Amino acid sequence: MKDAPKAQPGAVKGLKADMIWGVIWVALGIFAILYSMPYAEVPSFDPIGAAYLPRLLGSGMSILGLGLFIDSYFKFRNLLRTVKVESTERDGPQSSNYQGAVRILLSIIACVCYIALIEPLGYILTTPAFITAIMTIYGESDKKRIAAMAVGMTAALYAIFALGLKVLLPPGIFEGILQ
Amino acid sequence: MGLFAQALKVVLQPSALLANAFGVVVGIIAGAIPGINASMAMAMILPFTWGMDVIHALLMLAGIYCGGQYGGAITAVLIGVPGTTSAAATVMDGYMMHKKGKSGKALGMALIASTIGGFVSAAVLIVLAIPLAKVALAFGPAEYFGLAALGLTLIASLSGENIYKGLLSGLFGLLLATVGIDPFAGVSRFSFGIPNLAEGLDMIPVMMGLYAVSEVLEEIEKRIPRQRIDERASTELPTAKEVLNLLPLIAVCSLIGCWVGVMPGAGASIACWIAYNYAKTVSKNGHLFGTGVLEGVAAPECADNGVTGGAMVPLLALGIPGSNSTAVMLGALVLHGINPGPLVFRDTPLIPYSIFVGLFVANAFMFLFGLLLVKPSIKFVNAPESVLYSGILALVFTGAYTLTNDPWPIIVTLFFGVIGYFLRKHGFQPPAIVLGLVLGTIFETSLRRSLTLSNGSWSIFMTRPIAAVLSTATILSLVFFFGKRYLPKRSRA
Amino acid sequence: MKRVIALVSVLGILIGLTLVLSGCKSEAKSYPSKSISIVYHSSAGSGGDIFLRNLGKALEKQLKQPIVIENRPGGGGATAWGYVAKAKPDGYTLLGISSTIITGPLQTPMDVNYKSFKPIAQVFYDPTVIFTSSKSEFRSFKEIIEYAKAHPKEMKWGAGSPGSAESLTLKYIMNQVGAEIQVVPFEGGGDVAVEVMAGRLAAGIGEYAEIAHLVRSGDLKILVGLGSERIPGLPDVPTLKEEGVDFVFEKVRGLMAPKDTPDYVVQKLVDAIKKVYDDAEFKKYYTESNIIPLFRGPEELSKVLDQQNEFFKSMIGK
Numbered sequence: 001m002k003d004a005p006k007a008q009p010g011a012v013k014g015l016k017a018d019m020i021w022g023v024i025w026v027a028l029g030i031f032a033i034l035y036s037m038p039y040a041e042v043p044s045f046d047p048i049g050a051a052y053l054p055r056l057l058g059s060g061m062s063i064l065g066l067g068l069f070i071d072s073y074f075k076f077r078n079l080l081r082t083v084k085v086e087s088t089e090r091d092g093p094q095s096s097n098y099q100g101a102v103r104i105l106l107s108i109i110a111c112v113c114y115i116a117l118i119e120p121l122g123y124i125l126t127t128p129a130f131i132t133a134i135m136t137i138y139g140e141s142d143k144k145r146i147a148a149m150a151v152g153m154t155a156a157l158y159a160i161f162a163l164g165l166k167v168l169l170p171p172g173i174f175e176g177i178l179q
Numbered sequence: 180m181g182l183f184a185q186a187l188k189v190v191l192q193p194s195a196l197l198a199n200a201f202g203v204v205v206g207i208i209a210g211a212i213p214g215i216n217a218s219m220a221m222a223m224i225l226p227f228t229w230g231m232d233v234i235h236a237l238l239m240l241a242g243i244y245c246g247g248q249y250g251g252a253i254t255a256v257l258i259g260v261p262g263t264t265s266a267a268a269t270v271m272d273g274y275m276m277h278k279k280g281k282s283g284k285a286l287g288m289a290l291i292a293s294t295i296g297g298f299v300s301a302a303v304l305i306v307l308a309i310p311l312a313k314v315a316l317a318f319g320p321a322e323y324f325g326l327a328a329l330g331l332t333l334i335a336s337l338s339g340e341n342i343y344k345g346l347l348s349g350l351f352g353l354l355l356a357t358v359g360i361d362p363f364a365g366v367s368r369f370s371f372g373i374p375n376l377a378e379g380l381d382m383i384p385v386m387m388g389l390y391a392v393s394e395v396l397e398e399i400e401k402r403i404p405r406q407r408i409d410e411r412a413s414t415e416l417p418t419a420k421e422v423l424n425l426l427p428l429i430a431v432c433s434l435i436g437c438w439v440g441v442m443p444g445a446g447a448s449i450a451c452w453i454a455y456n457y458a459k460t461v462s463k464n465g466h467l468f469g470t471g472v473l474e475g476v477a478a479p480e481c482a483d484n485g486v487t488g489g490a491m492v493p494l495l496a497l498g499i500p501g502s503n504s505t506a507v508m509l510g511a512l513v514l515h516g517i518n519p520g521p522l523v524f525r526d527t528p529l530i531p532y533s534i535f536v537g538l539f540v541a542n543a544f545m546f547l548f549g550l551l552l553v554k555p556s557i558k559f560v561n562a563p564e565s566v567l568y569s570g571i572l573a574l575v576f577t578g579a580y581t582l583t584n585d586p587w588p589i590i591v592t593l594f595f596g597v598i599g600y601f602l603r604k605h606g607f608q609p610p611a612i613v614l615g616l617v618l619g620t621i622f623e624t625s626l627r628r629s630l631t632l633s634n635g636s637w638s639i640f641m642t643r644p645i646a647a648v649l650s651t652a653t654i655l656s657l658v659f660f661f662g663k664r665y666l667p668k669r670s671r672a
Numbered sequence: 673m674k675r676v677i678a679l680v681s682v683l684g685i686l687i688g689l690t691l692v693l694s695g696c697k698s699e700a701k702s703y704p705s706k707s708i709s710i711v712y713h714s715s716a717g718s719g720g721d722i723f724l725r726n727l728g729k730a731l732e733k734q735l736k737q738p739i740v741i742e743n744r745p746g747g748g749g750a751t752a753w754g755y756v757a758k759a760k761p762d763g764y765t766l767l768g769i770s771s772t773i774i775t776g777p778l779q780t781p782m783d784v785n786y787k788s789f790k791p792i793a794q795v796f797y798d799p800t801v802i803f804t805s806s807k808s809e810f811r812s813f814k815e816i817i818e819y820a821k822a823h824p825k826e827m828k829w830g831a832g833s834p835g836s837a838e839s840l841t842l843k844y845i846m847n848q849v850g851a852e853i854q855v856v857p858f859e860g861g862g863d864v865a866v867e868v869m870a871g872r873l874a875a876g877i878g879e880y881a882e883i884a885h886l887v888r889s890g891d892l893k894i895l896v897g898l899g900s901e902r903i904p905g906l907p908d909v910p911t912l913k914e915e916g917v918d919f920v921f922e923k924v925r926g927l928m929a930p931k932d933t934p935d936y937v938v939q940k941l942v943d944a945i946k947k948v949y950d951d952a953e954f955k956k957y958y959t960e961s962n963i964i965p966l967f968r969g970p971e972e973l974s975k976v977l978d979q980q981n982e983f984f985k986s987m988i989g990k
Contacts, residue, residue, distance in 0.1 A: 140565035365834035520889030
């Protein structure tokens with residue numbers, strides 16, 4: 001970065017991403033306009049109808065998305081013109097980024113499993129498993145701490161919600177035992 | 180003053196104090212738990228108040244109502260999840276202060292502001308309940324539209340560096356608000372054949388996803404240990420000087436809360452944003468809002484407790500509940516054979532006056548219990564990162580589940596958590612999305628309702644006096660914002 | 673911190689143990705031997721929810737078992753109804769119904785409708801009324817309709833959302849009398865009341881329970897009731913029939929059960945429901961809340977639901 005005083009690390013990547021985001025928003029805006037077309041045909045109690053706001057928002061999104069794209073495109077060109085970045089950008093700590101992405105992916109999978117299993121298996125079984133999974137994914141190595149947290153947190157939540165507030169948490173396989 | 184003395188005597192009996200205090204504790208806890216709010220807690224307790232004396236029952240419910248408004252701030256500050264929708268604006272600066280280690284200051288400020296807001300609104304209620312009742316009727320769809328539009332201008336100033344990204348975030352939030360069955364045409368919009376979407380998106384899971392889950396995902400990705408123990412969340416409270424400096428702001432925002440509360444269709448989830456917007460506009464530190472400034476915590480918190488007294492005006496003087504919480508109180512009143520409305524002041528004046536006095540006492544209790552809770556709750560979040568983040572996810576998901584006793588809200592929470600993670604990473608503004616979602620429904624319905632009443636003429640927003648004031652304020656707020664942002668640059672160039 | 677964790681976990685184990693032990697009570701043959709949940713499609717604190725909570729409390733005394741109200745909002749009702757339709761038909765999961773169980777599935781396609789359940793009983797009905805501001809020049813239903821006929825599409829009336837029972841019945845009434853008005857939809861009757869009181873709307877339609885206190889305070893006056901008989905306590909308010917429109921609408925509040933629930937369970941519940949009307953506390957609740965006790969057994973309830981379904985089906989198409 002010696003010969004590139006103005007470029008922030010990741011600036012080029014950020015601007016490229018912004019250009020992609022610009023396209024995404026334009027697409028979402030156009031989608032909103034097209035998808036809400038049939039709503040205009042539905043008779044409504046009011047003069048402007050059900051399609052009015054989605055259309056307005058869709059148009060706004062497309063225009064602003066285009067604005068974002070153009071804005072970041074010019075910033076991108078200026079940056080390339082004034083700064084030599086190619087080599088410095090590539091040297092980033094790739095491996096830690098990669099591990100971070102894996103951790104996120106694993107956490108999301110854990111969440112999805114939790115959602116899928118909470119009703120069939122029951123709250124008091126899935127919650128400690130979920131907490132254990134998240135802590136392990138985060139990199140917690142203290143087994144005792146994981147166990148204490150998994151049991152303790154589940155018990156505390158169960159006490160607050162099911163016993164204190166009388167909300168029904170899914171009993172799952174304990175159905176019939178826990179009433 | 181005879182009535183006051185009488186009411187004071189009733190409210191200060193030990194059993195009445197106990198009912199009130201119990202309500203406040205329940206309210207704070209219910210408010211702090213994401214997914215449970217004051218009105219739900221009130222509904223669950225209502226059948227148990229059957230055998231009680233009516234004043235005791237009302238004091239308990241009023242206690243829950245007040246406590247709940249503050250409780251939401253605890254989770255907003257400490258884990259970045261608004262415990263109730265009215266604490267959504269508190270997250271902005273409260274959570275940033277916590278991240279800087281100033282948790283005690285943020286919580287203390289929220290508590291002090293909430294208490295003052297509560298006192299101010301109770302005082303306003305006492306002086307103005309009957310005259311204000313007439314004002315409540317003056318708020319029609321055109322006025323609600325003005326209010327929503329004024330609130331939405333905040334999107335622009337929430338934008339941060341990149342105005343495109345901020346505005347796009349806001350539009351996205353507004354679009355999310357259109358999901359579900361259209362209130363005027365009955366057609367199901369953007370529900371893609373999913374029955375759960377036909378009902379629209381509930382604010383709480385979306386907020387929990389955008390604010391909390393996205394943040395936890397980011398932390399799991401980075402895995403940077405937080406600061407050393409001694410730099411972690413401190414329990415130090417705001418100093419007297421800090422509080423005194425903010426008193427004028429707190430006073431104004433309490434009144435804003437009160438005013439929004441009087442409008443039966445608005446409520447605390449809107450009041451907090453209007454107050455935040457106001458504080459950001461007038462403060463010298465306006466540009467620092469969102470980075471963790473005390474004003475940013477004080478303004479929304481005093482406004483959402485200011486709502487409590489305001490909301491009692493249409494309830495007591497007209498018998499119109501403006502929110503679920505006041506609807507439950509109306510239920511309690513009716514259950515005991517009391518007809519709210521102008522007659523209540525003539526026939527059973529002790530009831531409204533006991534509520535007036537009870538609100539003061541409830542706020543005092545709230546301050547006391549809140550203060551006791553500051554230290555233990557901060558200690559709680561000083562747990563190791565792995566414990567904290569897994570705990571937040573478990574809490575948020577459990578809270579989401581209880582919203583409908585069904586996994587659907589968890590799915591929504593996770594979905595918006597993932598979306599929020601990507602948006603946040605690329606400089607978009609989750610608070611602007613939340614703001615769009617919160618105000619979107621009232622913005623659209625009041626717009627369409629106004630146009631129906633005016634036979635399609637847009638002039639309704641300028642010919643009705645209060646609506647005209649609000650529309651003008653909206654335009655001025657935009658002019659002011661863009662002027663501040665772009666004019667100095669030009670003059671410098 | 674460690675001490676806290678240890679404490680919490682000990683607490684957790686204790687709670688777990690008590691739960692397991694308390695659950696071990698042998699299940700008796702007689703119904704009900706454990707707590708009954710009544711599922712409802714809107715969240716805690718809504719009008720129907722408060723009704724069920726009060727009914728539940730009165731039923732508890734009859735059945736000698738705790739009754740839990742389970743709120744499963746979402747999907748315009750589909751979440752709650754789908755849940756109960758699939759629940760074990762053992763009488764421990766029941767469904768609280770309002771007229772939404774008819775209008776909801778007609779408006780959005782769902783896997784369930786009222787026919788997916790076994791009727792238990794109608795317990796009450798909510799009188800629906802047409803009201804106007806007490807300052808209004810219209811003194812009777814006939815007067816306001818005459819004005820509406822003379823000035824087509826000019827009057828603005830408040831009602832619920834487009835697919836709601838109120839909106840649809842209002843539409844039907846206007847078709848019957850041959851008047852054209854503009855309907856402004858609102859979320860609830862309370863909102864309509866504000867607009868009517870403020871004079872922004874000429875009149876409104878809604879549940880009597882929601883506006884009763886405003887009638888008593890003299891802010892609103894009721895022009896006509898939609899029930900088959902005059903509302904108790906309002907002897908001067910005519911019914912729609914008396915005003916020359918042959919139409920009756922009574923919003924149902926009642927209980928249903930999963931399809932295969934055994935008859936003896938239903939019978940037991942019906943017997944218990946018959947007795948709750950005399951419960952002093954509950955009586956106080958329903959008289960003060962202005963809902964009208966009306967008991968209909970399983971067959972009658974089923975008939976009423978069929979009728980209402982036919983009516984709303986024909987209205988939604990129009």
